[in-house]
Amino acid sequence: MSEPDDEKPRYHEKAVPSSRFSRVAKLGSLAGSLTGNIIKNTVGAAVKAQKPTVKNTLLHLDNAKSVTKHLSQMRGAAMKLGQMLSMDAGEILPAEWEPILAMLREKAHCMPKQQLLDMLQSNWTANWQEHFDYFDFEPIAAASIGQVHKARLKTGEELAIKVQYPGVANSIDSDLENVAGLLKLTRLIPKGIDIDSILQQAKQQLKQEADYLSELEFLSTFKALLADDPRFIVPTPYSPLSTTEILCMEFIDARPMAELAYETKNTKNTVMTHLFELLFEEMFHFKFVQSDPNFANFLFNPDTRQVVLLDFGACRTIRDSVSDDYKNVAFAMQKQDEAQILSSLLKLGLLNENNSEEMKSTVIKACLTASESVQCESYNFKQAQIISRLQAQTKSLMNKENAIAAPDFDVALVNRKVAGIVLLANKLDVDIKLKELLNEHA
Ligand SMILES: Nc1ncnc2c1ncn2[C@@H]1O[C@H](COP(=O)(O)OP(=O)(O)OP(=O)(O)O)[C@@H](O)[C@H]1O
Numbered sequence: 001m002s003e004p005d006d007e008k009p010r011y012h013e014k015a016v017p018s019s020r021f022s023r024v025a026k027l028g029s030l031a032g033s034l035t036g037n038i039i040k041n042t043v044g045a046a047v048k049a050q051k052p053t054v055k056n057t058l059l060h061l062d063n064a065k066s067v068t069k070h071l072s073q074m075r076g077a078a079m080k081l082g083q084m085l086s087m088d089a090g091e092i093l094p095a096e097w098e099p100i101l102a103m104l105r106e107k108a109h110c111m112p113k114q115q116l117l118d119m120l121q122s123n124w125t126a127n128w129q130e131h132f133d134y135f136d137f138e139p140i141a142a143a144s145i146g147q148v149h150k151a152r153l154k155t156g157e158e159l160a161i162k163v164q165y166p167g168v169a170n171s172i173d174s175d176l177e178n179v180a181g182l183l184k185l186t187r188l189i190p191k192g193i194d195i196d197s198i199l200q201q202a203k204q205q206l207k208q209e210a211d212y213l214s215e216l217e218f219l220s221t222f223k224a225l226l227a228d229d230p231r232f233i234v235p236t237p238y239s240p241l242s243t244t245e246i247l248c249m250e251f252i253d254a255r256p257m258a259e260l261a262y263e264t265k266n267t268k269n270t271v272m273t274h275l276f277e278l279l280f281e282e283m284f285h286f287k288f289v290q291s292d293p294n295f296a297n298f299l300f301n302p303d304t305r306q307v308v309l310l311d312f313g314a315c316r317t318i319r320d321s322v323s324d325d326y327k328n329v330a331f332a333m334q335k336q337d338e339a340q341i342l343s344s345l346l347k348l349g350l351l352n353e354n355n356s357e358e359m360k361s362t363v364i365k366a367c368l369t370a371s372e373s374v375q376c377e378s379y380n381f382k383q384a385q386i387i388s389r390l391q392a393q394t395k396s397l398m399n400k401e402n403a404i405a406a407p408d409f410d411v412a413l414v415n416r417k418v419a420g421i422v423l424l425a426n427k428l429d430v431d432i433k434l435k436e437l438l439n440e441h442a
Contacts, residue, residue, distance in 0.1 A: 110142040111165055119163050123243045130154075131241065135161075143296065145210060150251055158251040159238055162212065169210040169244075176203050201412055205291075209313035212247035218290075218312035219249060225286055226309075231274040233301070233308045254299035254308045260428060263302055270305045272430040276437050278307075279421050283414060284441045287323045290315050291413035293420030318410045322348065326414060330438055333371035341367050349407040350415075359397065366393050379434050381426040 111119075116137065120128055129135065132151050139147040146164040153159060180199045208214060216237050223234045238248040260268055275298070282289045290297075292314040299308035325347045332340035341364055345351040351360055369389060373379045381387070407415065425432060 110139045110147045113137055115166060116147075116163060119166060119245060123246045124241065141296070145206070146212075146247075157238070159241075159248050160235065160251040161241075162247040164210065164212065164245040169207070172203055172206045172210065176206070197412075201409055204409065205314055205413075211244050212242060212313075213244050215247055215311075215313040216242050216249075218315035219247075221288065221315070222290070222309065222312055225288070231306060232278070233306050235308075235310070252299065252308050254301050254306075257295045257298045257300060257424075259302075260300055265431075267302065267305055268428050268430045269432065271300050271307055272425050272428055273432055273437070274305075274307050275421055275424065276432055276434065278309075279417065280437060280441050282417070283318070284323055284327055287320065288315065288317050289414055289417055291417045293417055293424065295424065314413070316410065316413050318414060322410045322414065327441065329367070330374060331442065333367055334374045334435070334438065336368060336371060338364055338368070348411050350411065362394060362397060366390050369393060374435050374438050377433060377435060378431045380429065380431045381422060382429040387423075387426055 110116075124131075131153060133154055133156075135151040136149055138149075140150050140160070141148040145168045146162045149161045149163065151159050151161055176199055180195055216239060219234070219237045223236060226232045226234050233252055233254070235249040235252050238250065241248045260271055263271075275293075290309070290312055292311060297309070297311040299310065300306065301308070325344045328344040329341060329348070332344060342351070342360065345363065345367075346353070351363055370386065372384065373381065373386065
């Protein structure tokens with residue numbers, strides 16, 4: 001049933017611990033290895049006549065490796081929380097953690113063939129192979145809550161089939177609680193970040209993402225919204241074989257977004273411009289947002305410069321008021337109107353009346369700095385070093401207990417979307433006519 005494909009990445013097979021007991025045991029062993037590493041590094045520091053500090057003990061790279069190794073084996077909730085943290089806080093966590101965050105974004109194991117066969121059989125029928133010309137058991141991708149296989153139906157259609165790891169849906173709450181407890185133990189998270197609200201939102205988002213029939217519906221909605229749009233390719237959903245744990249759609253042959261880095265400046269600018277156009281359309285026009293804009297969720301076609309959109313698990317319809325308030329912030333930033341920026345941030349819940357004057361003024365100053373992106377004709381996030389400048393400006397907030405307000409879910413998801421697209425543009429070193437793109441929505 002399998003056709004070899006030399007271009008495909010190889011994944012290590014590793015059984016996903018599916019019972020609650022085995023998942024807790026896995027976290028127990030992580031706690032054990034963290035403690036072991038702390039002792040080892042404290043002793044190591046003492047031998048080298050250094051004072052043991054948080055940096056050379058808790059934040060030591062051995063701990064980073066332990067956390068990554070265990071989370072990537074747990075997959076599901078554990079790994080997703082790591083990904084969310086790296087998206088939300090990736091630019092502000094201590095530099096020592098960058099290797100873990102990078103691995104959490106990318107590293108994954110696939111499930112052993114028998115576990116995969118059990119999932120296919122329990123979701124389909126014993127004779128499921130009758131539907132296919134071939135089904136490649138080697139996954140083309142192993143992500144946080146499922147792995148993706150390529151297959152060809154008897155009718156000739158090529159499908160991408162996402163199969164969820166067993167036990168993911170039932171263990172979301174307990175996994176997230178346990179992992180967050182561990183992360184708190186490592187004191188990894190700056191005081192200013194409200195981990196408990198990230199945790200609540202991660203639970204809510206993951207439960208939605210673990211229901212592949214809801215993703216199938218979101219995929220159909222996006223397919224309809226972008227029908228005949230020459231900038232984008234959205235795979236056609238295939239519902240006859242889709243279930244809550246298996247998602248089937250058209251297979252699209254395109255290149256990973258990371259390879260865009262090697263394309264011409266023109267291609268990079270065009271592809272990234274499409275993504276900013278889509279961002280504004282989702283926020284201000286569709287009011288329906290795909291809120292997980294990580295690198296792996298886009299592919300591109302180098303010849304046509306089209307963007308392939310994938311992974312619709314985390315879509316959300318946002319309230320009209322949220323869409324309007326974001327638009328007000330954007331245009332107030334363009335006009336450098338501090339009073340309007342403040343009132344829109346208050347409405348969005350990104351600031352509240354209890355915040356100190358110092359806090360309000362820090363956030364408004366940061367908005368004014370960021371506003372250069374929508375004022376000049378063409379903007380390059382990387383060359384402007386805007387992220388490090390904003391980090392420096394808001395650094396004082398990171399060390400104050402719960403200083404960063406936890407907005408409601410709509411707002412948190414739009415924030416994640418905006419941040420994700422900006423980080424992508426920053427990474428790719430592109431020039432974007434952001435002012436012009438925004439003005440189309442005036
Ligand atoms: N329709 C498709 N055509 C071609 N490749 C696909 C398709 N769908 C998914 N893939 C491949 O599988 C990878 C993972 O897919 P997807 O992002 O949907 O999985 P996921 O489990 O939801 O990931 P995440 O960890 O982001 O939640 C993609 O980056 C892409 O390489």
